[in-house]
Amino acid sequence: MENEAKLAAGAAVSLGIATAALVVLPYVQVRDVEPPAQLKPYTEAQLRGRQVYIANGCVYCHSQQPRDRNLALDAERGWGRPSVPADYSYDRPHLLGTMRTGPDLLNIGARQPSADWHLGHLYQPRAYVGASNMPAYPFLFVQRDRARDDDRVVSLPPGAAPAGKVVVATREALDLVEYLLSLDRTYPILPTASAATE
Amino acid sequence: MDSAVASLLAAFVLSILGLFAFIWSLRKGLLVENPRAASVIFARGEIGRADDPALDDGGHDALQAQVTRLEPPPEATDASQLNARIEADRSSAFPVFLFIAFACLWLLVGSLAGVVASIKLHEPDWLVDAAWLTFGRMRTVHLNAVIYGFASNGCLAVIVWLLPRLLRTPLRGASWAMLGGAFINAGVAAGIGAVASGWSDGMEFLEIPWQIDIFIFAGFAMIILPALFTLANRKVDHLYVSVWYFGASLFWIAVLFLVANLPGVHYGVQQATTNWWYGHNALGLWFTPVSIGAIYYFLPKIIGRPIRSYNLSLLGFWTLAFFYPQVGAHHLIGGPVPGWLTTLSIVQSVMMVIPVIAFTINQGGTLWGRMHLARWSPTLRFMMFGGLMYLASSVEGSLEALRSINAVAHFTHFTVAHAHLGMYAFVSMVLFGAVYFMLPRVLAREWPYPRLIDAHFWLASVGILVYVIGLSIGGWLQGLAMLDASRPFLESVTLTMPWLQLRSVAGTAMTIGHFVFVAHVLAMALGFGPQRSGAARFWDPVGRLVHGK
Numbered sequence: 001m002e003n004e005a006k007l008a009a010g011a012a013v014s015l016g017i018a019t020a021a022l023v024v025l026p027y028v029q030v031r032d033v034e035p036p037a038q039l040k041p042y043t044e045a046q047l048r049g050r051q052v053y054i055a056n057g058c059v060y061c062h063s064q065q066p067r068d069r070n071l072a073l074d075a076e077r078g079w080g081r082p083s084v085p086a087d088y089s090y091d092r093p094h095l096l097g098t099m100r101t102g103p104d105l106l107n108i109g110a111r112q113p114s115a116d117w118h119l120g121h122l123y124q125p126r127a128y129v130g131a132s133n134m135p136a137y138p139f140l141f142v143q144r145d146r147a148r149d150d151d152r153v154v155s156l157p158p159g160a161a162p163a164g165k166v167v168v169a170t171r172e173a174l175d176l177v178e179y180l181l182s183l184d185r186t187y188p189i190l191p192t193a194s195a196a197t198e
Numbered sequence: 199m200d201s202a203v204a205s206l207l208a209a210f211v212l213s214i215l216g217l218f219a220f221i222w223s224l225r226k227g228l229l230v231e232n233p234r235a236a237s238v239i240f241a242r243g244e245i246g247r248a249d250d251p252a253l254d255d256g257g258h259d260a261l262q263a264q265v266t267r268l269e270p271p272p273e274a275t276d277a278s279q280l281n282a283r284i285e286a287d288r289s290s291a292f293p294v295f296l297f298i299a300f301a302c303l304w305l306l307v308g309s310l311a312g313v314v315a316s317i318k319l320h321e322p323d324w325l326v327d328a329a330w331l332t333f334g335r336m337r338t339v340h341l342n343a344v345i346y347g348f349a350s351n352g353c354l355a356v357i358v359w360l361l362p363r364l365l366r367t368p369l370r371g372a373s374w375a376m377l378g379g380a381f382i383n384a385g386v387a388a389g390i391g392a393v394a395s396g397w398s399d400g401m402e403f404l405e406i407p408w409q410i411d412i413f414i415f416a417g418f419a420m421i422i423l424p425a426l427f428t429l430a431n432r433k434v435d436h437l438y439v440s441v442w443y444f445g446a447s448l449f450w451i452a453v454l455f456l457v458a459n460l461p462g463v464h465y466g467v468q469q470a471t472t473n474w475w476y477g478h479n480a481l482g483l484w485f486t487p488v489s490i491g492a493i494y495y496f497l498p499k500i501i502g503r504p505i506r507s508y509n510l511s512l513l514g515f516w517t518l519a520f521f522y523p524q525v526g527a528h529h530l531i532g533g534p535v536p537g538w539l540t541t542l543s544i545v546q547s548v549m550m551v552i553p554v555i556a557f558t559i560n561q562g563g564t565l566w567g568r569m570h571l572a573r574w575s576p577t578l579r580f581m582m583f584g585g586l587m588y589l590a591s592s593v594e595g596s597l598e599a600l601r602s603i604n605a606v607a608h609f610t611h612f613t614v615a616h617a618h619l620g621m622y623a624f625v626s627m628v629l630f631g632a633v634y635f636m637l638p639r640v641l642a643r644e645w646p647y648p649r650l651i652d653a654h655f656w657l658a659s660v661g662i663l664v665y666v667i668g669l670s671i672g673g674w675l676q677g678l679a680m681l682d683a684s685r686p687f688l689e690s691v692t693l694t695m696p697w698l699q700l701r702s703v704a705g706t707a708m709t710i711g712h713f714v715f716v717a718h719v720l721a722m723a724l725g726f727g728p729q730r731s732g733a734a735r736f737w738d739p740v741g742r743l744v745h746g747k
Contacts, residue, residue, distance in 0.1 A: 015523055022543075023472045026467065055396030056335065063609060073683040085467040135333045136323055139327060
């Protein structure tokens, strides 16, 4: 080939087609999707918690997208119905994930609504699930000899707390749990809404 | 219209468009082979002469003896063409060394972070007290250091070094390349610091905050300038296939990086499709074309034989350009994205077989009866391994996109193994080989300890094979367990443990190989080690072509 113009044109056209298919068309298609009435915008604390989730890379082990029934039995694991674009109306950035070293979390707030469980589990996952390989997050907590008045003391299973200390949740841990509890897309989706995804 | 029909129709139309573009670009001499174009990388009289600057005199003579048995005797070489190449090499030496040095730095950072992250997956209570050491951050430091740090710098070194050679003219605007390199590496350093401290944009491959991305984009844009200046001043009529790959990939990565990082435009599901449009294209339209372009240059150059079918390389280029960009959405299979989108990506993933087969036939034909030369040339060994792994990773990728296989492999370590097959066994091995070829020319010195090249090759190649095979098995078992709703989810975690431990062992071996490699580069740059012949001569006064030292 002797002509740079051909090369430039070919490169631009090929990338242009792909951009149209994977960026522009999805944009057009989901632009007008209305948020479901039961889905509430995140609160301030939940948004802060979402940033903690992002900062510590939870997305690299946890997806937020129960799969379609004809592909996998995610619903039978109690992870919820297949998600639809409207479920993500308030998600900036998206946290769909591509890995399930741990379970899907799109409905973790409905599946495990106990804040105490989440706090303790973040402090030491293996106190709850013996064979778990989830990292412990002790840096989201502080240890004190005695709790102060406004401290949120984490109630841990016997033996999980360091001897003679209490484990207190930091603001970050509390925000993160607020966010996890907000993950609840168990409301029904009308067939008309899901048809838009076809 | 029915969505499945629409998607298939769209995919079909796009594929046909791609093929028409290919035919259109080839309408001159479509059915005639073109050995003249394939020989553009050689100076007159160089065909039949082996060229591996990583070898010492004895090694080179042994390689040449093997080549002499296979090829017709070479003609006398053309001194003026060789001098032009020496000029070209001199003009690019400084920026190329800059890119190689940064690549080495980030390779070590990325490897160490990768090993730490790998160990954490089976030792989850190790190093948990500091936030920056947590798995989610170490993994991200690893990814960004090896992708934007090591591999991107390596690719830029290859491009900046080869463009002047292929265009037979000195590099124009070298200072722009160096300024761009400074911007990119400042951005990578800041980005890695940001990720480690918990400041992240939150999307895979796009974690570096967009404020920092401005620097990286500016860096890429600046590097396009010297490429354009050099192209405008070229002294050859024909643009060798590597030039198209390099030119197109520079344009592609700049546009991809810009569009994907635009703040405030993308959200929700559309952001997820953009994320994987970018994520897969970073591999498919940046690292892959540069590595293929490198193989198309280095492999024939080392063995002194032009590629067999130049037209096949054309077919490979245009089919890659038209099929690869649309494969990304298979990362979202079964997810909340439009069904036609994943179908389109699956169709195009399978179409990717065409450029891969075109490449493989071409390399196979060029190397036919010459595979044994790899025993004499370490650079050729890296290149052949990389080319073979390109075939392996692409065929695996095409199969993996199919619904039935993707259903198992999706969300598992199988995907991680596949990513390393592409980025390491293919791209990184080609880049290592390219550095072994380039650096003696860049620094005008020999590699001081040739045995270290062998050590690096075996640590890297055996390490990555154990890594990929082991983790693929583990990931596949994980996927099967996950699809079986009668087995508790935890089983899909516990059964991967031995495979994750094996991965840590393999990753450690690869990392040791990287330390060997970087120590060798350092020893060479600082002039340590035996000085066999002093400064390299490209050309000795007698008029005999001297291999690089």
